Amino acid sequence: MGxxxxxxxxxxxxxxxxxxxxxxxxxxxxxxxxxxxxxxLVADVLREGINRHATDRGQCPGDRGYPESSA
Incomplete structure (x- = not known):
């Protein structure tokens, strides 16, 4: 075992x-x-990947119940 x-x-x-x-x-x-x-793990990078994956599947950030930006 290691x-x-x-x-x-x-x-x-x-x-x-x-x-x-x-x-x-x-x-x-x-x-x-x-x-x-x-x-x-950098949150901005993770968020970008999650949003890109959702967009590829035809969803937008609002579809998941999250605001599109925190600004």
Missing amino acids: NIQIGTCYRLTGLPGAGKTTLASACRRRLKSEGRDACV
């Missing part, structure tokens, strides 16, 4: 441009340098 790791998830919140992705990427690099698995 090296078993306990999973942990951290959610960084803050204003746009505050450095959340920069901080998360630095944490990921540090964890990787220590031999741990790590990944960064």
Whole structure:
């Protein structure tokens, strides 16, 4: 059996441009340098992929009960 790791998830919140992705990427690099698995999920990128997939299926963001933008 290989090296078993306990999973942990951290959610960084803050204003746009505050450095959340920069901080998360630095944490990921540090964890990787220590031999741990790590990944960064960026909400804007995930949202773009979800919306593109829904649009490909003929849906729009309003079809899922979510507002089209938070602005």
